[in-house]
Amino acid sequence: xxxxxxxxxxxxxxxxxxxxxxxxxxxxxxxxxxxxxxxxxxxxxxxxxxxxxxxxxxxxxxxxxxxxxxxxxxxxxxxxxxxxxxxxxxxxxxxxxxxxxxxxxxxxxxxxxxxxxxxxxxxxxxxxxxxxxxxxxxxxxxxxxxxxxxxxxxxxxxxxxxxxxxxxxxxxxxxxxxxxxxxxxxxxxxxxxxxxxxxxxxxxxxxxxxxxxxxxxxxxxxxxxxxxxxxxxxxxxxxxxxxxxxxxxxxxxxxxxxxxxxxxxxxxxxxxxxxxxxxxxxxxxxxxxxxxxxxxx
Amino acid sequence: xxxxxxxxxxxxxxxxxxxxxxxxxxxxxxxxxxxxxxxxxxxxxxxxxxxxxxxxxxxxxxxxxxxxxxxxxxxxxxxxxxxxxxxxxxxxxxxxxxxxxxxxxxxxxxxxxxxxxxxxxxxxxxxxxxxxxxxxxxxxxxxxxxxxxxxxxxxxxxxxxxxxxxxxxxxxxxxxxxxxxxxxxxxxxxxxxxxxxxxxxxxxxxxxxxxxxxxxxxxxxxxxxxxxxxxxxxxxxxxxxxxxxxxxxxxxxxxxxxxxxxxxxxxxxxxxxxxxxxxxxxxxxxxxxxxxxxxxxxxxxxxxxxxxxxxxxxxxxxxxxxxxxxxxxxxxxxxxxxxxxxxxxxxxxxxxxxxxxxxxxxxxxxxxxxxxxxxxxxxxxxxxxxxxxxx
Ligand code: SF4
Ligand code: SF4
Ligand code: SF4
Numbered sequence: 001x002x003x004x005x006x007x008x009x010x011x012x013x014x015x016x017x018x019x020x021x022x023x024x025x026x027x028x029x030x031x032x033x034x035x036x037x038x039x040x041x042x043x044x045x046x047x048x049x050x051x052x053x054x055x056x057x058x059x060x061x062x063x064x065x066x067x068x069x070x071x072x073x074x075x076x077x078x079x080x081x082x083x084x085x086x087x088x089x090x091x092x093x094x095x096x097x098x099x100x101x102x103x104x105x106x107x108x109x110x111x112x113x114x115x116x117x118x119x120x121x122x123x124x125x126x127x128x129x130x131x132x133x134x135x136x137x138x139x140x141x142x143x144x145x146x147x148x149x150x151x152x153x154x155x156x157x158x159x160x161x162x163x164x165x166x167x168x169x170x171x172x173x174x175x176x177x178x179x180x181x182x183x184x185x186x187x188x189x190x191x192x193x194x195x196x197x198x199x200x201x202x203x204x205x206x207x208x209x210x211x212x213x214x215x216x217x218x219x220x221x222x223x224x225x226x227x228x229x230x231x232x233x234x235x236x237x238x239x240x241x242x243x244x245x246x247x248x249x250x251x252x253x254x255x256x257x258x259x260x261x262x263x264x265x266x267x268x269x270x271x272x273x274x275x276x277x278x279x280x281x282x283x284x285x286x287x288x289x290x291x292x293x294x295x296x297x
Numbered sequence: 298x299x300x301x302x303x304x305x306x307x308x309x310x311x312x313x314x315x316x317x318x319x320x321x322x323x324x325x326x327x328x329x330x331x332x333x334x335x336x337x338x339x340x341x342x343x344x345x346x347x348x349x350x351x352x353x354x355x356x357x358x359x360x361x362x363x364x365x366x367x368x369x370x371x372x373x374x375x376x377x378x379x380x381x382x383x384x385x386x387x388x389x390x391x392x393x394x395x396x397x398x399x400x401x402x403x404x405x406x407x408x409x410x411x412x413x414x415x416x417x418x419x420x421x422x423x424x425x426x427x428x429x430x431x432x433x434x435x436x437x438x439x440x441x442x443x444x445x446x447x448x449x450x451x452x453x454x455x456x457x458x459x460x461x462x463x464x465x466x467x468x469x470x471x472x473x474x475x476x477x478x479x480x481x482x483x484x485x486x487x488x489x490x491x492x493x494x495x496x497x498x499x500x501x502x503x504x505x506x507x508x509x510x511x512x513x514x515x516x517x518x519x520x521x522x523x524x525x526x527x528x529x530x531x532x533x534x535x536x537x538x539x540x541x542x543x544x545x546x547x548x549x550x551x552x553x554x555x556x557x558x559x560x561x562x563x564x565x566x567x568x569x570x571x572x573x574x575x576x577x578x579x580x581x582x583x584x585x586x587x588x589x590x591x592x593x594x595x596x597x598x599x600x601x602x603x604x605x606x607x608x609x610x611x612x613x614x615x616x617x618x619x620x621x622x623x624x625x626x627x628x629x630x631x632x633x634x635x636x637x638x639x640x641x642x643x644x645x646x647x648x649x650x651x652x653x654x655x656x657x658x659x660x661x662x663x664x665x666x667x668x669x670x671x672x673x674x675x676x677x678x679x680x681x682x683x684x685x686x687x688x
Binding site (some may be wrong): 084085086106119122123124127128144145146148151152153155157160161163164165166167168169247249254255257258259260261262265268269272273276277279280283285 | 323332333334336337341342344347372373374375404405407409411414417421422423424426464468469470471475476479480486488489490499631633
C-alpha cells in the first residue's frame with residue numbers, strides 16, 4: 001500500500017481512501033440514474049393516446065371569422081392587442097396564407113399543439129411545464145423561473161413571454177383543461193372547423209373526410225397524427241403544411257433526440273470518474289520519467 | 298492604517314480604476330434590470346428569447362475549460378511539470394464561472410426564484426443538468442483555489458487537510474466538466490427548426506466538449522503572456538510549448554469531426570451556398586482551426602512566446618465565434634421579425650461583469666500567492682507541493 005504514495009510529491013491519498021470516495025460517488029450516480037428512469041416512466045402514465053383530449057382543425061372549413069380568438073380572450077381574461085403572432089395576451093390566432101400569385105389561400109389557427117412528447121416539457125429545467133395524463137400540456141406559473149428554454153425548444157414557436165411585466169411568466173394555450181365544456185374556442189366556432197374530442201376518434205374522423213374527398217387534402221394526411229411524435233391539435237389543410245407555417249419535423253419527437261444525449265449522463269459521469277481514477281493509479285508509476293524528460297515538446 | 302490604504306490605492310495601475318468604474322456602472326444597470334424586468338432592459342423577444350448573455354455564458358464556460366483540462370493533466374495524468382500553471386488557471390476558471398453565474402441570474406425572468414433549480418428538478422432537462430454541474434463545479438474550483446487564499450492567513454493550518462482530498466475533488470471536477478461542457482451543446486439539439494444545419498448536429502455535445510479543451514488550453518497560453526505584462530510573472534516557455542503541443546491534435550480531431558459530420562448527414566453543400574452562414578462557418582474553420590493547427594505544429598511557434606500567444610488568440614476567437622454562432626448568429630430569423638441586436642443595457646451589464654473578472658484577477662494576483670509556483674518550476678522536486686499531504 002505504501003508504495004502507492006506519490007514519490008515526487010509525497011501525496012498520500014491512499015488507494016483505500018480514494019476508492020472509498022470513488023465508490024460513494026458512483027453509488028450516488030446509480031441512484032440518480034434509477035430515479036431518472038422512474039421520472040420518465042411516470043410522465044407516460046395516464047390515458048391511452050387515443051383517449052387523450054384533442055382538437056381537429058379543418059383549415060378548408062375555416063372562414064377566418066376569428067370568433068375563436070375572441071372566445072379564447074374572453075375565457076382566459078386576456079387583454080385586446082394588435083399583434084400578428086401568439087403573445088402574452090394571445091393564446092390563439094388565425095392567420096391567412098395567400099400564395100404570391102393569389103390563386104391559393106388557406107387559414108391556419110395557431111395555438112399550442114399539445115404534443116404527445118412535448119419539447120417544452122422535456123426542456124424545462126424545473127418541470128414547470130407538464131403533460132397531463134389526458135393530453136393537455138399545462139404550465140405551473142408558481143414554479144417557472146423564466147429561463148425561456150421552452151420558447152427555444154418548441155418547434156412551433158408557441159410559448160410566449162409576457163415581456164411587459166417586471167416579473168414575467170410564460171403564457172400559452174392550455175387546451176382549456178379545467179373547463180368542463182372543453183375548449184372555449186372549439187365551442188364557439190360557427191362552422192365546425194374546430195372540433196373537440198378524443199384523439200383517436202378525431203383522427204378517424206379526419207381520415208373519413210379525406211376518404212370522402214380524395215385529393216382535396218394535402219398529401220391526404222392529418223398533420224399531427226405522427227408529426228414530431230404526434231400532437232393533440234390535429235390539422236387538415238388543402239395546401240402544403242409548410243405554407244401555413246407547419247415545420248417539417250419527421251415522425252420522431254424532438255425530445256427523443258435530446259434524450260439520447262441526456263440519458264447517457266449518469267453513465268458518462270461514472271465512466272469519466274472511473275477512467276480518471278484508473279489513469280490516476282496507473283500513471284503514478286511513470287511520473288518520474290515524465291518529470292525528468294520534460295515532456296513531449 | 299488609513300494612510301496605508303491611500304498609498305496602496307495610489308500605487309494601483311490606472312486601468313484598475315477604469316475597470317472599477319465599468320463594474321460600478323454595470324452593477325447599477327444590473328440592479329435596474331432586476332427591478333424593471335427583461336422587457337424594459339433587453340431586446341429579447343419571442344423570436345429571440347436568448348441573446349448575447351447566453352452567447353457570453355457559452356463562450357466563458359468554454360474558455361474556462363482550461364481549469365479542468367489542466368487539473369486533469371497535472372493531478373490525474375501526473376504531468377507535474379505543468380504544475381506552475383495550476384493556480385493562475387484555476388483562478389481564471391473560478392472567475393469565469395462566477396461571471397457566468399451572475400449573468401445567468403440576470404437572464405432569469407424570475408430571478409427571485411433562482412433556487413427553484415434546487416427544489417423542482419426535471420432530470421430529463423439538459424438545462425437542469427447544466428445548471429447543477431456549473432454550480433457544483435464552481436464549488437470545486439473554490440476548493441481547488443482555497444490553498445492560495447488561505448496560505449497567508451491564520452487558517453493556513455487547514456491547507457494540509459484540504460489537500461488530502463485534492464485528487465478526488467479534481468476527478469469529480471473533471472467528470473462534472475465533461476458533463477456540462479458537452480451538455481451545453483445538447484441544449485441546442487432540440488432547436489433543429491431554427492439553428493442553421495451547418496451548426497445543428499447530433500454531435501453538438503462532442504463538438505462543445507472538444508472545443509472547450511482547445512480553448513481552455515489556449516487560454517492558459519495566452520494568459521501566461523498577458524500576466525507577464527501585468528504582473529511581470531509568467532510561465533516558463535518550455536511549459537507553454539508543451540501545452541501548445543496538444544493543440545493541433547485536439548483541433549485536428551475537432552476539424553475532422555465537424556466536416557465528417559456534414560459529409561455523413563449530406564450537408565456539406567451548405568458550406569459554400571449559405572451566404573452569411575457560410576462566411577461564419579468557414580471563418581471558424583480557417584481562423585479557429587486550420588491556422589492554429591499549422592502554427593502549433595511548428596516547433597518555432599511553440600517555443601516563441603509571442604507566436605504562441607497569437608496562435609492561442611486564434612483558437613479562442615474560433616471557439617467564441619462558434620458559441621456565438623450556435624446561440625445567436627446562426628439562429629435563422631423568422632419571417633417578418635427583425636433580427637436580434639442587443640440593447641445597450643445588456644451590453645453594459647456584460648461589460649461590467651467582464652471588467653469585474655479582470656479586476657478581481659488583478660487584485661488577487663496582487664495580494665495572494667498566485668504565482669508562487671512560477672519560481673519553483675525549475676526545481677521539480679518541490680513543484681508539486683500543492684498536493685503534498687501528511688505522510
Ligand atoms: S406545441 Fe410547443 S408549447 Fe405546445 S406542447 Fe408542443 S412543444 Fe409544448
Ligand atoms: S421559462 Fe419557465 S416554463 Fe419555460 S422552460 Fe424556463 S422555467 Fe420552464
Ligand atoms: S383551447 Fe382554450 S386556451 Fe387554447 S386556444 Fe382554445 S380557448 Fe384558447
